[in-house]
Amino acid sequence: MDISSDESDDWFIESLNTYKDLHVFQLEHPTKVIEWTGDKNICVAGYTGSRSEILELLLPLKLYAGENQGLCAERDFKVQHGGFSEEPIESLIHISGTRCVVTSGSSSSTLQIWDIGGDDSDVIKRTGVINLKSTSVKGCKIAPGLTDEPAVLHGSCISEVQLTEIATGRVLYTVAKESSDSVSGLQFVNACVFLICASDGTLFMGDTRDPSTCHYPLEDSKSGLHWAFGLRSDSSQSEPSGCTVARLSSSGHMLLSDLRNLQSPFCQTQLNVQHDASKNDFLNVSWAPVLDRCLSVSGKKCSSPQPVFSHRGHEMSDEAKYSGSPPVVTTHSWHQSRPKTILSVATDGSLHVWDWVDKITDR
Amino acid sequence: MPDIKVTPLGAGQDVGRSCILVSIGGKNIMLDCGMHMGYNDDRRFPDFSYVTQNGRLTEFLDCVIISHFHLDHCGALPYMSEMVGYDGPIYMTHPTKAICPILLEDFRKITVDKKGETNFFTSQMIKDCMKKVVPLNLHQTVQVDEELEIKAYYAGHVLGAAMFQIKVGSESVVYTGDYNMTPDRHLGAAWIDKCRPDILISESTYATTIRDSKRCRERDFLKKVHETVERGGKVLIPVFALGRAQELCILLETFWERMNLKAPIYFSTGLTEKANHYYKLFITWTNQKIRKTFVQRNMFEFKHIKAFDRSYADNPGPMVVFATPGMLHAGQSLQIFKKWAGNEKNMLIMPGYCVQGTVGHKILNGQKKLEMEGRATVITGTANNVIPHLASTLLDVKLQVEYMSFSAHADAKGIMQLIRMAEPRNMLLVHGEAKKMEFLKDKIEQEVFVRCISCYMPANGETTTVVTNPSVPVDISLNLLKREMALGGPLPDAKRPRTMHGTLIMKDNSLRLVSPEQALKELGLSEHQLRFTCRVQLHDPHSDTDTLGRIYTHLKSVLKSYSIQHVPDGTVIVESIVIKVTSSAEEPNLKVILLSWSYQDEELGSFLSTLLKKGLPS
Numbered sequence: 015m016d017i018s019s020d021e022s023d024d025w026f027i028e029s030l031n032t033y034k035d036l037h038v039f040q041l042e043h044p045t046k047v048i049e050w051t052g053d054k055n056i057c058v059a060g061y062t063g064s065r066s067e068i069l070e071l072l073l074p075l076k077l078y079a080g081e082n083q084g085l086c087a088e089r090d091f092k093v094q095h096g097g098f099s100e101e102p103i104e105s106l107i108h109i110s111g112t113r114c115v116v117t118s119g120s121s122s123s124t125l126q127i128w129d130i131g132g133d134d135s136d137v138i139k140r141t142g143v144i145n146l147k148s149t150s151v152k153g154c155k156i157a158p159g160l161t162d163e164p165a166v167l168h169g170s171c172i173s174e175v176q177l178t179e180i181a182t183g184r185v186l187y188t189v190a191k192e193s194s195d196s197v198s199g200l201q202f203v204n205a206c207v208f209l210i211c212a213s214d215g216t217l218f219m220g221d222t223r224d225p226s227t228c229h230y231p232l233e234d235s236k237s238g239l240h241w242a243f244g245l246r247s248d249s250s251q252s253e254p255s256g257c258t259v260a261r262l263s264s265s266g267h268m269l270l271s272d273l274r275n276l277q278s279p280f281c282q283t284q285l286n287v288q289h290d291a292s293k294n295d296f297l298n299v300s301w302a303p304v305l306d307r308c309l310s311v312s313g314k315k316c317s318s319p320q321p322v323f324s325h326r327g328h329e330m331s332d333e334a335k336y337s338g339s340p341p342v343v344t345t346h347s348w349h350q351s352r353p354k355t356i357l358s359v360a361t362d363g364s365l366h367v368w369d370w371v372d373k374i375t376d377r
Numbered sequence: 378m379p380d381i382k383v384t385p386l387g388a389g390q391d392v393g394r395s396c397i398l399v400s401i402g403g404k405n406i407m408l409d410c411g412m413h414m415g416y417n418d419d420r421r422f423p424d425f426s427y428v429t430q431n432g433r434l435t436e437f438l439d440c441v442i443i444s445h446f447h448l449d450h451c452g453a454l455p456y457m458s459e460m461v462g463y464d465g466p467i468y469m470t471h472p473t474k475a476i477c478p479i480l481l482e483d484f485r486k487i488t489v490d491k492k493g494e495t496n497f498f499t500s501q502m503i504k505d506c507m508k509k510v511v512p513l514n515l516h517q518t519v520q521v522d523e524e525l526e527i528k529a530y531y532a533g534h535v536l537g538a539a540m541f542q543i544k545v546g547s548e549s550v551v552y553t554g555d556y557n558m559t560p561d562r563h564l565g566a567a568w569i570d571k572c573r574p575d576i577l578i579s580e581s582t583y584a585t586t587i588r589d590s591k592r593c594r595e596r597d598f599l600k601k602v603h604e605t606v607e608r609g610g611k612v613l614i615p616v617f618a619l620g621r622a623q624e625l626c627i628l629l630e631t632f633w634e635r636m637n638l639k640a641p642i643y644f645s646t647g648l649t650e651k652a653n654h655y656y657k658l659f660i661t662w663t664n665q666k667i668r669k670t671f672v673q674r675n676m677f678e679f680k681h682i683k684a685f686d687r688s689y690a691d692n693p694g695p696m697v698v699f700a701t702p703g704m705l706h707a708g709q710s711l712q713i714f715k716k717w718a719g720n721e722k723n724m725l726i727m728p729g730y731c732v733q734g735t736v737g738h739k740i741l742n743g744q745k746k747l748e749m750e751g752r753a754t755v756i757t758g759t760a761n762n763v764i765p766h767l768a769s770t771l772l773d774v775k776l777q778v779e780y781m782s783f784s785a786h787a788d789a790k791g792i793m794q795l796i797r798m799a800e801p802r803n804m805l806l807v808h809g810e811a812k813k814m815e816f817l818k819d820k821i822e823q824e825v826f827v828r829c830i831s832c833y834m835p836a837n838g839e840t841t842t843v844v845t846n847p848s849v850p851v852d853i854s855l856n857l858l859k860r861e862m863a864l865g866g867p868l869p870d871a872k873r874p875r876t877m878h879g880t881l882i883m884k885d886n887s888l889r890l891v892s893p894e895q896a897l898k899e900l901g902l903s904e905h906q907l908r909f910t911c912r913v914q915l916h917d918p919h920s921d922t923d924t925l926g927r928i929y930t931h932l933k934s935v936l937k938s939y940s941i942q943h944v945p946d947g948t949v950i951v952e953s954i955v956i957k958v959t960s961s962a963e964e965p966n967l968k969v970i971l972l973s974w975s976y977q978d979e980e981l982g983s984f985l986s987t988l989l990k991k992g993l994p995s
Contacts, residue, residue, distance in 0.1 A: 026592065027635060030600045038590040040559075042790040067820070074589065085741055087782040089594065091587035093789055096816035098823075136816045332592070363790075365587070 025330040032323075035355070035369040037074060038331065039091060043067060044363040046296070047106040048347040049115065051130060054078060055094065056347070056357065057115055058365070059103035066103050068117070068138050070095040070130050077352065077367070091365075095131045097138025104153030109164040114141075114180065116166050118154040122146075125154060125168060127180055144183060147174050152295075155197045160205045167208060171196050175210060177222060187222045191229070201245045203257050203273065211243035215261055215269075217276050230276040232269075240264045244309070246301035260309055262299040266316065285311070286318040296344045296361075304353040312343040312358060323370040328360040380844045381550060381575055385807040386423040387413070387837035392808040394449045396423035397552065397578065402545025404525045407441045408552045408578070412452025412484075414732060419496065422453050425461050427838070433462030440521045443469040444554025445538035446476040448484055455481060455498035455506040464509065466521065470529055471512045472537025472658045476620070478507050483617065487706050487732055515539065532556035532567045534785055535620065536659055542572060547847040551799060553579040555784075558791030561591045563624055564663070567787070569799050575845045577801035579792060581809025581834065584817050588788040594781060598625070599632050601724060601779050606640045606695040610722035610776075615710035615737065617703040621728050621783060623655055626682055626699065633681040643685035645700040645709055685709075690716050703728075706735035715749060715772060723776035728783055741780050747772045796824060803843050804832040811836065851881070853890040860892065907976035911986045915968045917993065924968050925949060925958045927993050935988065939981075953978045954985060 029036055043066070045058035054073045060066035072092040079086035101119030108115050113130045115138075124143040131137055146154055150170035159165030159177060165186060169175030172193035177186045195212040202208045210218040210227075214237075220227035244260045257273040266287035269279040296313030308322065316324075329340040341362035349355035355369045382400040394411035405428075413421040428437050434457070441463065443451045454477070457463055469477070481503045488494050498506075513519050518528045524546065529539040533556055540553045551574040556567040605612050616622035622644075629642055660668055685698055690713050700710035714736070717723045731737030739747060749772050787795065796804065804821050806814070811834040821832040835841040861877045880896035882889045897904050917924045929943040932951060942950045949956040954974040960967060970989055974982030 026596065027632075029596060030603060036593050036596060038593050039587050040590075040790055041587065042793060071587065082743065084777060084779040085743055087780045089589040089782075090788070093585045093587065093817075096820065098819070134812065136813050137819075138816070 022330045022332070025326060029327075032371055033368055034371055035077070035367070036327070037089060037367040038327065039365040039367075041359070041363045041365050044344065044361050045359050045365075046104060046344045048345055048357050048359060049106050049108050050347070050350060051108045051113075051115065053350065057106055057108065057130070058359065059099065059106050059117065061102040061104065061120070063102065064100065066099045066101065068097045068099055068103065068106070068115075068128065069093055070138065073367070077349075077355070093136075095136050095138050097128060097140070099126060099140075101126075105156050107156050107158045107166065109158050109166070109180065110160075112164055114164060116144075116156055116158075116180070118156050118168070120153045121149050121151055122153065123149050125156065125166065142180075142183075144168070144178050144180070146170075150196070152196075155200055157199075157201045157208070160202045167200055167202060169197050169200065169210075172210065172212060172218060175200065188225075189218070189220060189227055190225045191218065191227050193229075198241055199243045203245065203247055209243075209245060209259065209273075211241060211259075211261060213240050215239070215241035215263060217243075217259065217261070217271070219273070219276060228276075230271075236263075236265070239267075240297065242297040242299050242313075244299040244301050258301070260299050260301065262297065262311060264297055264314070266314070268299075283319070285314075285316045287314045287316050296342055298343075298345050300346065300348060302353070303348050303350060310346060310348070310356065312346045322372070325356070325358060325366070325368060325370070327366050327368065328358065328362070328364055331362075331364055378844050379548065379847055380842050381548060382840050382842050383550075383576065383578065383805055383833075383835065384427060384840040385835060385837050386425070386427055392582070394421075394423065394452070395444075395554070395807075396453070397807065398428065399543065399550055399552075399578075401543060401550055402524060402548050404439045404521075404545055405437055406525075406543055407438055407457075408541070409444055409450040409554065410441060410452075410454045410457050411447075411449040412456075414449060414452070414730065417494075417733060422456055424838070425457065433464075435462065435464045438463060438465055439525055440465055440527070441467045442527065442541050442543075442552070443467065443473060443477070444532070444541065444552065445470075445535050446473050446480055447535065447555070448480060450554065451477050452481070452484060455502045458506040458509060459498055459502035466511045467506070467509050468511050468513055468519070468521075468527060468529075468541075470537045470539050470662075471514070472662050473539075474507070474510050474512045475654075475658055476537065478503050480617065483702060484732070487704065487735060530567070530569045531565065533558075533560070533564045534567075536564070536655075536662060540567060540569060542569075542574065547849070548845050549574040550576045550578065551801065553577070553795065555580070556787055556791075556795070557785035558787045558794050559591070559785070561785060563627075563659075564785065567795065569795070571798065571800050573800045573802065575801070576803045576805050576833075576843055577796065577799055578805045578807065579795070581806035581814065581817070583787045583792045584789055584806065584821075585809075585814075586786075586788045587790070588786060591783070591785060594783055595628055597779075598726065598781055598783075599628065601726065601777075602629065602697060603632075603636075603638075605722070605724040605777070606638070606697065608722055609695050610720070610724060611695060611717050612697040612724045612726060613710065613713055613717055614697065614699050614726045614728060615703050615705050615714075616699050616701060616728065620655075622699055623659075624783070625728065626679060629697065630679050630681050638681075640695040640697065641689075642679075642682045642697045643689060643699065644679070644682050645685045645698065687712070704731040704735040704737040705740070706732075706737065711736060718747075718772055718774050718776050721775045721777070724779065725776055726779045726781060728781055740774060740778055745774045747774060793821075793824065796821065796830075801830060802845075803830055805841060805843070806832065806834050808837070809834050849888065851888040851890050853879070854892065854895060856895065857890060857892045908973055909976070909979065909982060910971065910973045911982070913970040913972065913986055913989045915970055915989065915992060916966055917968045918966045921958045921960055921968070922947070924993075925956075928956060928958065928970065928989070931993050932985070932988075951985065952981060954982050956985075 043060035043062060046061045047059050049057045051057050051070055055070055057070050059068040072094050074090055075088040076083060076086045101122050103117045104120050105118045106115055115128050115130060117126045123146050126140055127142040129139050129141050154168050154170045157167045159167060164180040165177050167177050172191050172195050175189040179186055195214060198211045198213045200210040206222045208220050215232045217230040218227050241261050241263050247257045259271045261269045266285035268283045268285055270281040271279040298312045300310050302308035328343055341360035343358050343360045346356055346358040357367050359365050384398045386396040393413035393415050395409040396411055397408040399406045428434055489497050513529055515529050515531055518526050520526050526544050528542045532538040532540045532554055540556055543550045558566050560566040602612050700713055702708050702710055705711050705714055727737055731741055748769050750769055814834055818832040822830055833841045857879050879890040880893050929949045933941050939951055957971045959969050972986055
């Protein structure tokens with residue numbers, strides 16, 4: 015080992031203090047999606063190249079060993095199931111309580127429905143499609159329905175958003191809104207209430223029992239910006255009142271709104287980010303499921319305000335040292351039960367699982 | 378059909394050991410001879426009855442190849458060669474030859490001395506076995522006999538690990554053993570050329586795993602050591618004499634230097650001498666790039682690491698100690714462990730696998746109370762009945778235990794990289810469950826960078842037969858080549874095969890393709906010519922000459938690409954076929970067409986006679 019003052023080595027040594035756990039993996043192909051399919055399983059899928067792999071991975075058992083973590087040497091992911099898609103995959107969602115996932119590809123006219131498979135085989139099989147009204151380069155946005163009967167909410171522009179029953183292909187609900195604004199994200203708050211965030215930051219709230227939707231445009235909307243959103247609901251999920259919506263623009267403007275009053279955000283802040291119009295693809299904002307009032311942002315380099323923690327692992331990796339441009343984080347996902355564990359993936363195929371140290375509370 | 382047969386020895390789904398039989402071109406090779414570390418009885422040995430039901434293996438095996446020194450790859454070697462019986466050559470790299478006997482002896486000591494087993498090899502057997510070893514260098518082609526040759530390739534993984542190419546004629550198999558595709562500081566990544574073997578044999582677990590980086594494993598190690606030392610605790614790291622110890626020492630040394638740490642690090646006696654020996658083996662084995670890093674200063678001479686004295690174990694304050702043996706079954710590491718186990722501030726780091734029955738194994742299974750044999754003799758009983766026995770004490774294990782694995786192995790991404798490097802025609806994965814590996818099979822078979830390949834996944838004990846398509850090199854005479862190329866038809870395409878005619882002469886060890894005339898000349902034979910004649914009767918109210926002319930015109934319109942001549946002496950010639958027309962004086966309209974052709978033009982001749990029988994167009 016060279017005793018070099020290489021930035022990457024410095025970061026590595028520092029990581030002994032700044033991270034509790036740090037695991038670095040290299041996927042064969044980069045992914046834009048991380049979706050939990052079980053307590054210990056995630057699905058990832060390729061988006062480069064025409065033939066993409068969908069993989070279901072089992073997380074390293076060391077993360078689940080609890081008190082016996084020291085005795086467990088198992089630090090690797092296991093590939094449990096795999097399948098091939100004929101298109102690059104933009105989004106992937108899991109229907110809770112089933113072994114079914116739905117994917118959308120770029121410039122595709124259908125959504126693909128898959129069965130991840132059980133113990134007797136390692137194949138992820140396509141079981142059907144849902145036809146879309148139009149195609150979009152960024153792919154159709156999708157979200158799982160929260161009813162007992164598996165359904166998927168989907169649309170690439172507001173007027174095309176609909177809820178389709180997976181087993182029959184029957185359209186259960188359509189948004190009655192004439193708007194060609196493109197969808198940045200959508201999500202159900204409970205079994206009937208859902209939110210859509212348009213690319214320009216406008217929020218739409220709808221109820222599948224009611225054909226009309228309410229929309230909440232931004233007070234001060236600037237053109238050319240792209241907005242991403244993240245939804246946090248409290249554990250009960252029956253009342254929408256406990257929900258908070260975070261919206262983040264590509265210029266770093268952050269808005270937090272309560273579902274009871276989507277018109278006026280209760281909190282606003284400006285993050286100092288690298289403003290690059292061409293690199294909005296991976297803008298991502300998520301709420302921590304366990305920690306209170308904790309948000310994470312990826313896809314943009316943010317210099318201020320000072321975050322609670324900044325994971326620089328992807329740009330500090332050995333692979334990144336030798337490539338021309340630093341990798342960009344495509345997406346990240348919080349661990350469902352471990353409070354400070356995050357999974358993040360980047361354009362170079364790296365997959366990191368990390369658990370940071372909060373200097374104030376963890377010592 | 379020519380084929381290659383591969384059989385992984387072992388039963389059912391067990392994955393604990395490697396021992397694979399390959400039959401290629403009439404030769405039988407055993408790849409690795411590992412011990413199954415999970416069994417205590419004869420199931421730990423491979424089942425050699427597959428090779429032969431009774432007795433010695435020498436006449437059934439042409440050679441044995443050992444990929445590296447880990448016990449699950451070489452642990453059963455002395456048993457096979459000395460107890461079952463094999464006197465042929467055993468091939469391995471130089472470092473493997475140097476390290477194997479040390480590990481086998483350690484292993485033997487634990488199994489026999491500690492556990493009192495009887496059906497096990499002796500120290501002498503290990504020595505006798507090693508006498509049969511033929512060491513080889515990387516990329517050096519070794520002729521096992523006139524037909525069988527083998528070559529070793531760098532595999533990374535551990536010092537001396539190699540991948541092997543086994544070749545008979547134009548058929549070949551590559552066995553990977555254990556390897557890694559991501560380079561680390563000490564051992565580079567595996568490498569092989571585009572040798573295009575008929576079969577590439579590897580482990581299925583590689584393909585289904587995505588591995589945590591070596592760096593993160595090292596980070597964990599440094600973090601745990603640092604935390605312990607910071608709180609004033611002591612760290613015990615039991616190691617084998619050779620191997621992991623050096624790597625971890627370098628890691629700690631560099632870290633200590635960088636962080637300006639003061640706590641002492643000790644290296645158990647016995648390890649220091651071996652370190653130099655290891656260093657020498659290591660330097661000749663690694664590549665230029667890595668060698669430069671280590672030659673700058675002898676990285677096995679440490680600034681912060683000192684020789685250990687047993688009295689130091691009682692010193693207060695933090696320290697780190699590397700001690701042998703590696704599984705805590707006896708000796709210095711066990712002594713130190715007994716002193717430090719009761720303090721929860723201390724830490725035990727196990728960097729490797731521990732055999733069943735050792736203290737190391739028990740601790741790694743979570744045991745918190747261990748029965749230790751004491752030294753005192755206690756006498757109990759009545760005046761008439763005295764029973765002496767060693768008092769055993771119960772040891773409370775309160776220190777922190779960390780099990781860390783540092784072995785570099787390939788993973789899903791790595792195995793695809795290797796396939797692209799070697800371009801095998803077929804892939805064979807051992808130790809997997811075929812039913813459950815359909816996706817994997819699909820993925821490998823559809824690898825677009827390589828020609829279409831088949832992926833096999835035999836169960837242990839099952840033989841896979843792979844049909845091969847060997848190419849046989851033949852010399853061709855220049856005359857024949859020129860003649861064949863001068864034949865008409867479309868221009869020859871360099872990539873597409875084209876049928877040609879010649880005579881194959883197999884004499885001594887050579888194969889030659891020559892023209893038939895040349896062959897006849899060499900054999901001293903003269904050529905016989907066969908000619909067929911046929912008469913076709915035709916009614917035609919023209920003169921003989923005109924009839925012939927009409928025949929000429931007719932044939933010219935039907936056989937457009939053939940050479941047809943109308944010769945003034947009254948014949949039409951098509952290729953070698955001669956056509957004449959005659960008639961009798963009595964019946965001038967009844968024409969007799971005489972066709973004559975040589976044996977080579979039989980097909981055309983028959984065609985013409987059938988054609989002319991149908992008559993001429995008017």
